Amino acid sequence: MYYTSNCSFNFSPNTLLPKMLMNRISCTLKNDIVRSIGHCTEVPRNVNMEKLQHGYLFPEIERRELLHLKKYPHANVIDLGIGDTTKPLPEIVTSSMVDFVHGLSTAEGYKGYGPEQGEKAMRKAIADAFYKDLGIKPSEVFVSDGAQCDISRLQLLMGPNLKIAVQDPSFPAYIDSSVIIGQAGKFVDRAGKYENIEYLTCRPQTDFFPDLQTTSRPQLIFFCSPNNPTGHAATRKQLEQLVNFAKVNGSIIIFDAAYSAYITDDSPKSIFEISGAREVAIEVSSFSKFAGFTGVRLGWTVVPEELLYSNGFPVLHDFNRIMCTCFNGASRIAQAGGLACLSPEGLNALQSLVDYYMENARILVNALTSLGLIVYGGKNAPYVWVHFPGSNSWNVFAEVLEKTHIITVPGSGFGPGGEGYIRISAFGQRDSIIEASKRLKNLLYQKEL
Amino acid sequence: MYYTSNCSFNFSPNTLLPKMLMNRISCTLKNDIVRSIGHCTEVPRNVNMEKLQHGYLFPEIERRELLHLKKYPHANVIDLGIGDTTKPLPEIVTSSMVDFVHGLSTAEGYKGYGPEQGEKAMRKAIADAFYKDLGIKPSEVFVSDGAQCDISRLQLLMGPNLKIAVQDPSFPAYIDSSVIIGQAGKFVDRAGKYENIEYLTCRPQTDFFPDLQTTSRPQLIFFCSPNNPTGHAATRKQLEQLVNFAKVNGSIIIFDAAYSAYITDDSPKSIFEISGAREVAIEVSSFSKFAGFTGVRLGWTVVPEELLYSNGFPVLHDFNRIMCTCFNGASRIAQAGGLACLSPEGLNALQSLVDYYMENARILVNALTSLGLIVYGGKNAPYVWVHFPGSNSWNVFAEVLEKTHIITVPGSGFGPGGEGYIRISAFGQRDSIIEASKRLKNLLYQKEL
Numbered sequence: 018m019y020y021t022s023n024c025s026f027n028f029s030p031n032t033l034l035p036k037m038l039m040n041r042i043s044c045t046l047k048n049d050i051v052r053s054i055g056h057c058t059e060v061p062r063n064v065n066m067e068k069l070q071h072g073y074l075f076p077e078i079e080r081r082e083l084l085h086l087k088k089y090p091h092a093n094v095i096d097l098g099i100g101d102t103t104k105p106l107p108e109i110v111t112s113s114m115v116d117f118v119h120g121l122s123t124a125e126g127y128k129g130y131g132p133e134q135g136e137k138a139m140r141k142a143i144a145d146a147f148y149k150d151l152g153i154k155p156s157e158v159f160v161s162d163g164a165q166c167d168i169s170r171l172q173l174l175m176g177p178n179l180k181i182a183v184q185d186p187s188f189p190a191y192i193d194s195s196v197i198i199g200q201a202g203k204f205v206d207r208a209g210k211y212e213n214i215e216y217l218t219c220r221p222q223t224d225f226f227p228d229l230q231t232t233s234r235p236q237l238i239f240f241c242s243p244n245n246p247t248g249h250a251a252t253r254k255q256l257e258q259l260v261n262f263a264k265v266n267g268s269i270i271i272f273d274a275a276y277s278a279y280i281t282d283d284s285p286k287s288i289f290e291i292s293g294a295r296e297v298a299i300e301v302s303s304f305s306k307f308a309g310f311t312g313v314r315l316g317w318t319v320v321p322e323e324l325l326y327s328n329g330f331p332v333l334h335d336f337n338r339i340m341c342t343c344f345n346g347a348s349r350i351a352q353a354g355g356l357a358c359l360s361p362e363g364l365n366a367l368q369s370l371v372d373y374y375m376e377n378a379r380i381l382v383n384a385l386t387s388l389g390l391i392v393y394g395g396k397n398a399p400y401v402w403v404h405f406p407g408s409n410s411w412n413v414f415a416e417v418l419e420k421t422h423i424i425t426v427p428g429s430g431f432g433p434g435g436e437g438y439i440r441i442s443a444f445g446q447r448d449s450i451i452e453a454s455k456r457l458k459n460l461l462y463q464k465e466l
Numbered sequence: 467m468y469y470t471s472n473c474s475f476n477f478s479p480n481t482l483l484p485k486m487l488m489n490r491i492s493c494t495l496k497n498d499i500v501r502s503i504g505h506c507t508e509v510p511r512n513v514n515m516e517k518l519q520h521g522y523l524f525p526e527i528e529r530r531e532l533l534h535l536k537k538y539p540h541a542n543v544i545d546l547g548i549g550d551t552t553k554p555l556p557e558i559v560t561s562s563m564v565d566f567v568h569g570l571s572t573a574e575g576y577k578g579y580g581p582e583q584g585e586k587a588m589r590k591a592i593a594d595a596f597y598k599d600l601g602i603k604p605s606e607v608f609v610s611d612g613a614q615c616d617i618s619r620l621q622l623l624m625g626p627n628l629k630i631a632v633q634d635p636s637f638p639a640y641i642d643s644s645v646i647i648g649q650a651g652k653f654v655d656r657a658g659k660y661e662n663i664e665y666l667t668c669r670p671q672t673d674f675f676p677d678l679q680t681t682s683r684p685q686l687i688f689f690c691s692p693n694n695p696t697g698h699a700a701t702r703k704q705l706e707q708l709v710n711f712a713k714v715n716g717s718i719i720i721f722d723a724a725y726s727a728y729i730t731d732d733s734p735k736s737i738f739e740i741s742g743a744r745e746v747a748i749e750v751s752s753f754s755k756f757a758g759f760t761g762v763r764l765g766w767t768v769v770p771e772e773l774l775y776s777n778g779f780p781v782l783h784d785f786n787r788i789m790c791t792c793f794n795g796a797s798r799i800a801q802a803g804g805l806a807c808l809s810p811e812g813l814n815a816l817q818s819l820v821d822y823y824m825e826n827a828r829i830l831v832n833a834l835t836s837l838g839l840i841v842y843g844g845k846n847a848p849y850v851w852v853h854f855p856g857s858n859s860w861n862v863f864a865e866v867l868e869k870t871h872i873i874t875v876p877g878s879g880f881g882p883g884g885e886g887y888i889r890i891s892a893f894g895q896r897d898s899i900i901e902a903s904k905r906l907k908n909l910l911y912q913k914e915l
Contacts, residue, residue: 054772055745055771055772055773055774055778055780056713056745056746056772056773056774057716057774057775057776057777057778058685058712058716058717058718058745058746058773058774058775058776059683059685059715059716059717059776060624060628060685060686060716060717060718060775060776061627061775061776061777062775062776062777062779062784063623063624063625063627063784064625064627065625066623066625066784066787066788069787075790076582076790099579101578101579102578103576103578104576105570105571105572105573105575105576106570106571106576107571108571110571111567111568111570111571114567114799115564115567115568118560118563118564118567118799119560119564121554121555121560121761121762122554122555122556122557122559122560123554124554126554127552127553127554127555127758128761129550129551129552129758129760129761130548130550130760130761131761133525162611162763162794162797163794165791165792165793165794166792166793166794169622169791169792169793173618173622173646173647174512174515175509175512176512176513176514176515176648177626177648178510178512178513179509190791193791194791194792197622197788197791197792198622199625199626234508236507236508236509237509263507264505266508267506267507267508267509268507268508268509269507269509296504296505296507297505297507309576309578311578311579312570312577312578312579312580312795312797312798313570313797313798313799314611314794314795314796314797314798322504323503323504323505324504324505324507325504325505325506325507326506326507326509326510326511327506327507327508327509327510327511328506328510328511329504329506330511331504335511335512335515338515338518339515339646341524341525342614342618342639342642342643342646343614343615343618343643343646344614344615344618345611345612345614345615345763346761346763347763348611348761348762348763348797348799348800349761349762349763350563350567350761350762350797350799350800351797351799444578
């Protein structure tokens with residue numbers, strides 16, 4: 018019995034519980050769970066929550082980092098794991114937020130609730146800055162506290178009875194939120210997949226694009242470009258195929274463009290650059306990576322008016338209701354900062370942030386390529402996707418951490434299609450990136466000896 | 467046909483669509499919906515969304531306010547509707563946020579992602595400030611962007627298969643989020659209720675407490691104290707009965723304490739003041755009303771370790787997973803402000819905000835009582851709950867708006883138990899409150915002539 022309670026929870030050590038104990042909560046509760054004396058209510062655990070396989074990826078990495086620091090308390094750990102921004106915000110952005118906050122302590126400048134959908138000026142600024150010639154209206158833009166939060170709200174919107182497809186590998190929140198809302202079905206251990214989710218394999222051999230010929234007819238397609246983790250930005254031709262596929266099959270694409278600011282070639286930065294996308298796609302995006310707002314929290318979702326359910330009802334209408342009921346508006350301080358980001362000076366200042374991280378990516382790509390490794394990404398996204406054919410991702414992760422004190426992300430954390438890869442984030446400070454490149458070179462040089 | 471599309475959406479004007487058109491979305495889209503040319507995907511509309519009866523209450527009020535302003539463009543409208551704070555934030559709170567924001571533009575002060583559960587210091591400060599002798603650990607406190615958002619996340623946590631009970635009247639987000647997640651069942655027009663939700667009638671006759679003798683065995687009980695809209699703070703004895711009821715029936719209480727700072731008598735400010743509550747209750751709360759953070763966005767939820775599902779699994783563990791997957795942390799700027807709120811000087815300064823709004827409430831209560839109206843609330847909450855026996859809430863709302871240009875909230879918007887009442891918010895500026903009291907006196911005086 019793991020719980021000193023009067024309940025029937027008695028997973029044996031080699032079944033579910035230890036796995037659960039290994040995950041995020043163990044960071045804060047450690048062994049307390051096992052020791053806790055509790056009271057069993059008659060509320061059954063949500064069967065959907067029960068289906069989640071293991072801790073959310075990044076908390077698990079954090080846990081391993083903590084263990085590593087216990088083992089090597091003096092190690093200079095370089096974190097190139099979670100894609101967390103490190104460069105200070107441009108002065109123009111912070112001073113706009115400072116002015117707003119100062120205002121909050123005055124009778125004239127105080128502001129209470131804002132519109133749940135975001136301030137009018139903010140919705141318009143996003144439409145103008147990112148969708149200028151694409152016909153997106155401010156009323157189609159919903160301002161939020163970030164793309165990951167919007168993904169869950171989109172799942173709430175869509176409900177449990179849909180068949181979804183995701184790129185494999187991809188950002189784990191698509192699948193985890195799908196499991197939570199109840200779309201995923203059983204987890205099939207052998208395959209490492211949920212039975213009701215269609216995994217769209219995206220490998221280098223097919224330019225990281227799924228084989229749509231063999232894809233069934235999913236109702237929702239989560240598609241991230243530039244892709245996290247592979248760093249691949251879908252080409253115009255690929256996205257045209259995707260939009261056409263959705264149109265023919267009656268699917269809705271949920272397009273995650275959180276990294277679009279990093280695109281350097283002529284790959285589309287928005288799904289709405291593709292003709293017909295307004296009728297089949299929702300776009301989610303964020304200030305997190307584009308503007309260093311990971312801690313400030315600001316994002317948005319675009320739902321075009323033309324996007325209708327099978328009965329003709331506008332999706333926008335229901336999403337609006339979700340935002341009004343399950344959300345209460347993004348922080349107005351963050352929105353004041355977001356407005357400054359989208360001013361001409363703001364956009365200019367942010368471009369140098371983007372350039373800085375992309376130079377980091379080039380340094381990492383060059384270092385790894387010079388060692389003969391198979392390296393993807395780093396051109397249209399600040400993620401480097403390194404192939405170790407035949408290796409287990411967590412083993413590579415563990416070896417890199419043990420021998421170089423560098424945190425990466427095991428590719429298999431992004432789905433079975435990521436097995437054999439690790440993702441390295443270029444969102445670090447330049448000196449850390451240079452130091453990390455050196456350490457990786459040394460490690461691989463030693464291995465060759 | 468309402469949609470110029472190739473789909474089968476053809477509600478006739480007197481069925482669902484006009485109601486839907488009347489609701490929130492009409493503020494932004496107006497007639498555009500009707501004219502939109504769209505594409506029907508093969509994605510069915512979420513049946514849960516379909517069950518939502520009408521626009522979320524406050525957007526509907528906003529819509530009526532806009533219509534009123536069209537009719538009377540020069541009217542000096544006083545908004546005592548949505549409980550929106552109006553007083554500037556204390557200097558100590560804004561200067562703490564300003565310092566944090568300034569830091570974001572420096573290499574030393576920049577911060578990226580924070581923990582999804584909130585900063586350690588913030589969790590500890592909340593535990594210390596609100597649960598000092600109640601044994602709540604920082605690891606049981608989850609910092610969020612507000613109570614309304616947490617209510618939806620708690621619904622995601624609990625899932626669709628539970629039987630819930632709500633106070634009637636109560637804050638509409640409990641029921642609406644329950645409908646969205648799929649717990650509510652069909653709406654029964656005649657009763658004005660969802661068939662699977664148990665409405666716990668809370669009337670003055672029973673001191674705003676439900677008759678637990680006739681209550682079935684709900685798995686979740688949403689309970690708000692001080693109650694929004696009635697302003698009634700449950701007494702210690704009432705909460706002891708509630709906790710005991712939950713314990714006996716195996717229920718989980720979701721206790722909304724968003725207005726607890728306004729309690730002036732010895733009613734409990736937290737459910738955790740009641741012995742045994744740690745084993746049956748979750749508490750949701752917020753900086754919105756307590757600190758004027760409606761636009762800043764900060765709240766929290768407490769999930770005690772002892773609270774277990776029927777299989778013995780800790781609820782905290784799953785909620786943690788929800789926060790990590792569906793949320794990405796509250797804005798760190800808001801958290802910097804929240805920390806300052808909970809310093810001794812901050813708490814002191816905020817007490818005068820609370821006192822100010824409560825003095826407003828007293829002015830309103832006195833004015834209305836002097837007219838012989840039946841008035842509740844205003845003692846432990848900044849809401850005044852006025853009874854117009856036999857009248858229709860929306861009619862009273864409309865008459866008050868038409869004749870005094872004051873926005874209130876029709877009681878029936880909070881559930882069938884609110885019919886015949888209106889709620890008046892005391893969160894205004896003093897001069898508006900005095901002016902509103904005068905206008906109401908005049909209106910009622912004229913009516914008597």
